[in-house]
Amino acid sequence: MAALAAGCAASRTVGRAAPDSRRGDLQVARIIASNFTFEPGTLQVKAGTPLVLEVYNAASGTHNLTLYAPDEKVVVARDLPGRTTTVVELPALAKGHYPIHCEKFMHGAMGMKATLVAE
Numbered sequence: 001m002a003a004l005a006a007g008c009a010a011s012r013t014v015g016r017a018a019p020d021s022r023r024g025d026l027q028v029a030r031i032i033a034s035n036f037t038f039e040p041g042t043l044q045v046k047a048g049t050p051l052v053l054e055v056y057n058a059a060s061g062t063h064n065l066t067l068y069a070p071d072e073k074v075v076v077a078r079d080l081p082g083r084t085t086t087v088v089e090l091p092a093l094a095k096g097h098y099p100i101h102c103e104k105f106m107h108g109a110m111g112m113k114a115t116l117v118a119e
C-alpha cells in the first residue's frame with residue numbers, strides 16, 4: 001500500500017457532489033478520467049448520503065477507479081472502458097478521506113489519483 005502515499009502530480013482541482021435533482025436522499029458527482037489524471041483531484045461529498053459517481057473516461061484506453069476507505073480497505077473497484085461513462089453507486093460514507101487510484105500498471109504512480117473527502 002506504499003503507493004497510496006507516494007507523492008506525485010495529482011490534479012489540484014476541487015469538485016463537490018450535488019444533490020440528485022430527482023432524489024433528495026442521493027448525491028451525484030462527475031469525475032473525468034484521462035491519461036493520467038482524475039478531475040477533480042479532490043471531490044467533496046456529504047458523509048451519510050449515498051453517492052452516485054458518473055465517471056467519464058475521456059481516453060481511448062481502459063482506466064480503473066478504485067476507492068479505498070480511510071483504513072485502506074477497497075470500497076469499490078471498477079474498470080472504466082475508454083470514451084464511456086461508468087456509473088458507480090456508493091453507499092453512504094462515514095466522514096474521512098478516501099483515496100482514489102487507477103490500478104492499471106503504473107497509472108497511480110504517474111499521478112492518476114484523487115481524494116474523495118466525506119464531511
Ligand SMILES: [Cu+2]
Nearest residue numbers: 063102104107
Ligand atoms: Cu489509468
